Amino acid sequence: MKASLSKPDNAYPICFHDGNFVSWEEAVIHANCLSMRYALSVFEGIRLYRQPHLDELKPFALEAHVDRLGRSLALMLLPDPGISELDSLIKDLVIKNQIIEDTYIRVAVNTINFGELASPPTPSLTVTATKMGRKRWLAQGEKMKVSISKWQRTAELAFPSAAKNISNYAGPRLALQEAIAAGYDSTILINHEGYLCEAPTAALFIIQDEEVVTPPLSEGILPSITRKTILQLCDLLGIRATERRLRPADAYLADEAFLCGTGIEIAPIASFDGHSLKKMAESPITNKICQAYFQLVRGEISC
Numbered sequence: 001m002k003a004s005l006s007k008p009d010n011a012y013p014i015c016f017h018d019g020n021f022v023s024w025e026e027a028v029i030h031a032n033c034l035s036m037r038y039a040l041s042v043f044e045g046i047r048l049y050r051q052p053h054l055d056e057l058k059p060f061a062l063e064a065h066v067d068r069l070g071r072s073l074a075l076m077l078l079p080d081p082g083i084s085e086l087d088s089l090i091k092d093l094v095i096k097n098q099i100i101e102d103t104y105i106r107v108a109v110n111t112i113n114f115g116e117l118a119s120p121p122t123p124s125l126t127v128t129a130t131k132m133g134r135k136r137w138l139a140q141g142e143k144m145k146v147s148i149s150k151w152q153r154t155a156e157l158a159f160p161s162a163a164k165n166i167s168n169y170a171g172p173r174l175a176l177q178e179a180i181a182a183g184y185d186s187t188i189l190i191n192h193e194g195y196l197c198e199a200p201t202a203a204l205f206i207i208q209d210e211e212v213v214t215p216p217l218s219e220g221i222l223p224s225i226t227r228k229t230i231l232q233l234c235d236l237l238g239i240r241a242t243e244r245r246l247r248p249a250d251a252y253l254a255d256e257a258f259l260c261g262t263g264i265e266i267a268p269i270a271s272f273d274g275h276s277l278k279k280m281a282e283s284p285i286t287n288k289i290c291q292a293y294f295q296l297v298r299g300e301i302s303c
């Protein structure tokens with residue numbers, strides 16, 4: 001079967017790839033390079049939001065994303081291909097593609113040389129842009145049916161959870177496929193002790209008795225930038241928020257819950273394993289957080 005390199009409709013045509021601005025079709029790496037052989041590729045997803053009062057686009061939390069990318073590179077023992085240039089590269093990408101709407105920017109550091117497992121890696125930066133408005137949870141007001149997976153998030157002693165490397169998505173993908181096949185929209189991976197961790201590409205919050213709770217980073221989850229932002233927003237809004245270990249039963253008994261992340265933004269949850277959440281119809285606290293989140297990313301408030 002021949003895979004098509006043709007640009008998907010929602011992708012912008014100009015990419016930054018290995019030192020140059022090139023067409024979508026030219027942003028390719030060799031099938032036998034270290035990224036492909038050993039899954040050596042760290043990445044970030046960053047959203048650009050329209051700033052209505054400035055009539056321009058701005059990356060949300062760019063500094064935090066560059067910081068996390070730097071930590072992923074360090075954890076994976078990969079050299080820095082020049083990530084401090086990302087701010088200006090993204091600005092150039094916006095101009096070259098004439099981007100004017102909310103957009104998802106994917107930044108990847110691939111290892112493009114040939115070699116073996118211990119060969120010195122040659123890092124290369126690729127930045128692509130894709131049109132991305134609200135996902136259906138916010139666009140259509142749908143709520144997620146979520147399962148608690150039998151699959152575990154990779155243990156900290158098997159792989160560093162703070163490294164946003166593509167290999168860390170292979171197991172969660174299996175968990176997600178299994179959940180979708182069973183009629184769910186997403187799933188929560190657990191850790192080796194059975195505590196809740198996160199969804200395959202999003203952090204978890206539950207709300208119980210007007211307290212917002214999320215699993216601590218020590219559970220072996222990705223240090224999500226949206227998760228941290230929401231904890232800060234709760235502080236701003238005067239909502240009690242805590243990082244605490246959660247069991248599946250805590251999720252079943254929650255009043256409300258939601259997933260959050262750069263791509264999904266905020267996705268309210270209706271049920272876990274078929275247990276409907278008591279306040280899922282009104283979701284008063286989720287709605288309040290969601291409203292503040294969009295004010296923040298559009299530059300209308302700060303925290």
Ligand SMILES: Cc1ncc(COP(=O)(O)O)c(C=O)c1O
Pocket residue numbers: 045198199200201202203222223224225226227260261262263
């Ligand atoms: C495993 C995982 N957890 C959580 C998140 C949410 O992180 P962030 O809020 O930084 O996008 C992501 C998305 O990047 C992710 O891949």
